[in-house]
Amino acid sequence: MLLFRSEEMVDGWCAANNVPKRPLVSLEQLWVLAKEWYSDRLTIHSRRPKPDEMVEIFGRIGLTGSFWDPTADTWGNPECS
């Protein structure tokens, strides 16, 4: 996950590293994700969003499609398995 000054810089990085270009995330979208993931992280009830919650959060800010679908993910959180 890298930050770029512009989309042109993303294009340059993808070409230089032979990496397919993925959907871009704006700072406004990134701030929503940061708040959703971390605003309660220092509290007793903090946890990562579950996969279905992640899909809802991504969709709410326009990040849709298979790239943003974590449901193939398998993780060790008993609440999510």
Added chain:
Amino acid sequence: MFVTPIKLAIYDTFAKTAQAPTVVDIATKLNVPVTDVQNAFDELHKQRLLVPEPGDETRIRMAPPFSGIGTPFRVTVHGRIYFAPCAWDAFGIAAALHTDAVIHTKDGHSGEAMTLEVKKGKPVPAPYVVHIAVPAAKWWDDIIYT
């Protein structure tokens, strides 16, 4: 399992010192056995709230949004300098601490210095973009790379 107090102690240490505590640090702080703390570290790793240092599971590489090592995402809050694993987590430190922040970083391609700012609960507008090379389903296959 004795996990929640240890989770809180880890994040409290990061928040107050900007440094990653070790298993021994937490055991000393809470006056509990080192083995209990190590087991909690392992459980928090399973919950994806902690990533141990590769090769040394008594140390923390990251407890998102905080990094245990220096990174290209330096987050300044009230004069204290934190490091974040990525841009998402750099904003995440401001979100977790519920405060303004200034983030010094660099462009992922050119290396040119960049500054982000969170002011009055939202990012200062800038035309910058984040590119995530790995699909969401694969982020934790190698979270340090992601």
